[in-house]
Amino acid sequence: MTAKTALISFQVHGDDRGSLVALEDGHNLPFDVKRVYYIYGTKTGIARGFHAHRKLKQLLIAVSGSVTIKCEYGGQNKEYILDKPNEGLLIDGFVWREMHDFSPDCVLMVLADEYYSEDDYIRDYDIFKQEENL
Ligand code: TYD
Numbered sequence: 001m002t003a004k005t006a007l008i009s010f011q012v013h014g015d016d017r018g019s020l021v022a023l024e025d026g027h028n029l030p031f032d033v034k035r036v037y038y039i040y041g042t043k044t045g046i047a048r049g050f051h052a053h054r055k056l057k058q059l060l061i062a063v064s065g066s067v068t069i070k071c072e073y074g075g076q077n078k079e080y081i082l083d084k085p086n087e088g089l090l091i092d093g094f095v096w097r098e099m100h101d102f103s104p105d106c107v108l109m110v111l112a113d114e115y116y117s118e119d120d121y122i123r124d125y126d127i128f129k130q131e132e133n134l
Contacts, residue, residue, distance in 0.1 A: 004095050005071045005078055008059070010086045021086045023111070030090050031057045031113040038063075038109040042102035049098045052122045057113040059088045065106030072096040073132070082108070096128050 010028060013020040025032045039048065049069075060069060066083035073095040080089050088111075091097060099108070114120070122128045 004073050004092045005080070006090045007080065008088045008090055010088065012086045019085070029111070030059065033111045033113065035112040035115055036109065038107055039099070040107040042106060044104065046102065047098060047100045050123065050125070052094055052096045052128045053120050054122065055093055055114070056120050057093065058091045059111040060091065061085065061088045061109045063107050063109045065103035066101070067099055067103070067106050067108050068101040070098040070100060094132060096125065
């Protein structure tokens, strides 16, 4: 099975003032972006996600702080620690994902290739496993 998750590094434009990362459709992004949202102020001990998407492509970037992303697909479990503003985790399609261990300063920015649609969500793990095995 081809990988549905991958880490992508972005070029940092750094100088003595600090750092800047630029993300552009068609240049360094793996898909054209229709939606951006971000998760922040996550309370200690809170985990989020616990769903899969049927088709959605997403790129997750911890622009501040750190978070652990757990991904499951094809019987594989993968865990990624996102803690660099110039690194993104691509999640492409049918992957169960959970977000854990948010640092208090974490700002997790998510880029997506489609608008928000509840129809694309699978929020029940048993249904995810059933549909994955079809
Ligand atoms: P939710 O799916 O619970 O977030 P997570 O999977 O990260 O735990 O989303 C929280 C609320 O935000 C829910 O009411 C739906 C809404 N929402 C939008 O309106 N647009 C979006 O792009 C997203 C991701 C969520």
